[in-house]
Amino acid sequence: MWQCAGSSLRADFRWTLLGNGVYALGQWMTIVLLAKLTRPEIVGQYSLGFAIAVPVFMLTSLQLRLVLVSDVYQTTHFGHYLSLRLFCTVLALLIISVTVHVLGFRGSLRWTILMVGLAQAVEALSEIYYARLQLLDRMVRIAKSMIARTVLSALGLTAGVCLGGNLLWGLAGIVMARTIVLLGYDIRECSHEVAGQEKSFLRKDMLEPRWDFRMLGRLLSSTLPLSIIAVLVSLNLNVPRYFVEHAMGERAVGIFSAIASISAAGSMAVVSLGQSAFARLARSYATENFGEFRALLGKLLAFAAALGVCGIVVASVAGRQILTVLFRPEYAEQADLLAWMMAVGCVVYIAQFLGFGMTAAKCYHSQVVLFTLTNLGVAIGCYFLIPRLRLMGAILAMLIATVVQLAGSIAILARATRKRALLCARNADAVSADVLVQT
Secondary structure (H helix, E strand, O other): OHHHHHHHHHHHHHHHHHHHHHHHHHHHHHHHHHHHHOOHHHHHHHHHHHHHHHHHHHHHHOOHHHHHHHOOOOOOOHHHHHHHHHHHHHHHHHHHHHHHHHOOOOHHHHHHHHHHHHHHHHHHHHHHHHHHHHHOOOHHHHHHHHHHHHHHHHHHHHHHHHHHOOHHHHHHHHHHHHHHHHHHHHHHHHHHHHHOOOOHHHOHHHHOOOOOHHHHHHHHHHHHHHHHHHHHHHHHHHHHHHHHHHHHOHHHHHHHHHHHHHHHHHHHHHHHHHHHHHHHHHHHHHOOOHHHHHHHHHHHHHHHHHHHHHHHHHHHHHHHHHHHHHOOHHHHOOOHHHHHHHHHHHHHHHHHHHHHHHHHOOOHHHHHHHHHHHHHHHHHHHHHHHHHHOHHHHHHHHHHHHHHHHHHHHHHHHHHHHHHHHHHHHHHHHHHHHHHHHO
16 A cells, blocks of 8 residues: 555655656746846846736735645535636635735836736636645646646747747736636536536536635635745745845846845755655644654655755756856856755745645644844845845845744744644543543
């Protein structure tokens, strides 16, 4: 059975890695295409649009995918999750619109942010159907959807930029591509999977929204801490961009984002493996199988460390060549920053797996405190270091903050597992005592 489970995990990882790999490649190729064909200022606008829109969707997403997958006992209908996702998606678009107006963005930057928000909205709807498929261990179908979405988005972006002549038409192509995949594949595949199940909690009407506002309120209150964690994690990655834009302008944001995109490629593998293993982590923790929980988490951490060290070595040896080939010569002038960015990535990879572990252990409130402190640390670091060290200051601020995050994650997870193990031992002793009394 263990061998079968291990084989299944490897198969899930391969497909999830393939899907996320193609998706991340598409995201990365967007930066490469813009860097090759346009000025760094345009890359900066695109990156700033993501830096503003993505945290909003992180907040309103409520991390429903992880919550749904970790709900191993099926205590909440899928229709309630779907209803809450629809409501929060509309709310996110409204928040982005108000933010753009309040901050006074004008012209192409304004519309870029709004179009990025619309693209994220379509992706958020696909994610809730991915959660249902993941709960059924249908990682292959999720991977196929991500591949189709990436390929069509690349075609839409290319057609928009080449035929329309600007970034906005390219973003419109991405929105159209994601909508086609959502309506033509994600919903249909999820419906087919549910229709093929015999259990009552998997009947087809579960794919329909359920507007029970009392239930939605309870679901919202239980998922809000996890949502706050997600937005804090997103801000931790995007806060340096805000400070760089304020101190150095959109061009510097473009260069910084291009270099950071290489480190982000490693996160793709980490997220892929983390998503594949998360259901098993949550199940082993919920069933109090702490040996399996620690063993699986240990393997994940070893993979993260190896991946990070390899990234540092490659960046140190061939950083200038990599930046020249992928982008343009002006990016290669900052080649010394790449190895430092990969060092940040190494710590981030390890911390990301610990984040999956903490979420599987339902350590929500502790993570809120941890990531709040981490964000304060990166903001303070950027405030003092960027004016003095420029882009290197932003990277050092990120490195300091991620080290703090890593140390805090280890402490939180160790405390949670130790506390749960002690509680289980006390319950077992109490049951044994009752049995002895009865006999």
